[in-house]
Amino acid sequence: MTTNASIQVLDTPGEKPLRKDAERNRRLILDAARELFAQRGLGVTLNDIAHHAGVGVGTVYRRFPDKTALIESLFEESFQEIADRLRAAVADPDPWHGLVTFLDGQFETQARDQGLKELITATPDGIARVSRLRDELLPLSDQLVARAKQSGMLREDVDPTDLAIVQIMIGSVLDAAREVEPEAWRRYLAIFLRGVSARPEELPPLPVGPIRNDQIPRVMTNHKLAARGTETGSTSRSG
């Protein structure tokens, strides 16, 4: 049967043959969304995305019922990457190295993709898939931690949930320092690793220097951007 047989549209289960221009626009939208989510986080509006894709808002809504749908279809892949990275870490012959590599990769990804970072550390509203996946990964991180302890490099008092919390901690640094010193998170991850290592003296020196004194105000101000309801300003009425 040589039916249409075209390459099935990425996500869609081969139901509807999309018109040529429609398919092209769908791609444009997906690309624009990926880029904007990565750059500015999940807060971007569908209007932003439409405009950036060079299409009208209506076109976006025609394809995706709402932002959630768009997000879900976009990040499926990214989550697979994370799962893969975690599996690789568990399989690493050197458990400590596996752990460190996992965290490193994790934050490199989060540094690159703001939207993904938000999905990982913030579990926006309804996105069920995210929490489901997290549940799926928990047993793996249990293993990762257990193996690292066994190797004697990780302290006994460390818990797998600490790996979740460290994502919040380092994630916040990442956000705050993003524009000033995008690599700063490495320093604080290293400090954390020292703090959980049973043999900190064997660890390499801190990979990056401290944030410069005069940049602290900017870091703090940027941090604000991630805080909600902190606005103190006025709306400036007429006149």
Place this chain on the structure above:
Amino acid sequence: MTTNASIQVLDTPGEKPLRKDAERNRRLILDAARELFAQRGLGVTLNDIAHHAGVGVGTVYRRFPDKTALIESLFEESFQEIADRLRAAVADPDPWHGLVTFLDGQFETQARDQGLKELITATPDGIARVSRLRDELLPLSDQLVARAKQSGMLREDVDPTDLAIVQIMIGSVLDAAREVEPEAWRRYLAIFLRGVSARPEELPPLPVGPIRNDQIPRVMTNHKLAARGTETGSTSRSG
């Protein structure tokens, strides 16, 4: 010039004798504001505050030109506390103990007062006084760090700015875990301290256990609350 030149602190203006009921209301507003800011952060609206104080919004605006003014007049005192705590830490005969005590007190305060936490870690818009005070404190934290290094308990690669960043990191944990495990921050502060200590083996064990596995989702969801623009939901129009 020797014009009156009184102290002009917002709280005690030697200018206008406020009418009895007005003065009482001013107090009510200040009290309500203090409480709400502490509980829910700087995001509370002046309407909230007015209502909570049992007065009308108009009354609030009559006394305070805008939210910023209210905030500034409220937190003056809190900032003095912080400065005092830092000075005490620098004066501590045991520099490491001083450092630890300072951080501990710092986060205990932040745990208690959400609004203050936001002021410290987020520098909202215009509040000049905040950044001015931070500049004032920086030299002190330089000393704090220098002395701790000298004592041999703090690693040489630690920088005073790391004390600012740790506030962001621990602050984010504090926020995320506030409702689930309000003391969790102590654990992560302890890990951080191990990471910067030259003799981690001399430190006490982690003060609190890990966050329970099944609470992680809630922690993550709460963390969301502090994130801006993460909303994915709909506005649900008429049906």
Place this chain on the structure above:
DNA sequence: TCCGAGTGGATGCGTCGTATCCGCTTTATC
């Protein structure tokens, strides 16, 4: 050529927070 799938973006709707306005109440004073 023709027609329906596809388009775009102006627009309606909802929400939220700030700040004002003005008829009414309370206080201070005589």
Place this chain on the structure above:
DNA sequence: GATAAAGCGGATACGACGCATCCACTCGGA
């Protein structure tokens, strides 16, 4: 107790912002 001014309250305007729709149109494909 009378009276003016200070003070009050809260409904409401105003602006912003984001979501989602609607509909006159364009364009792809048979």
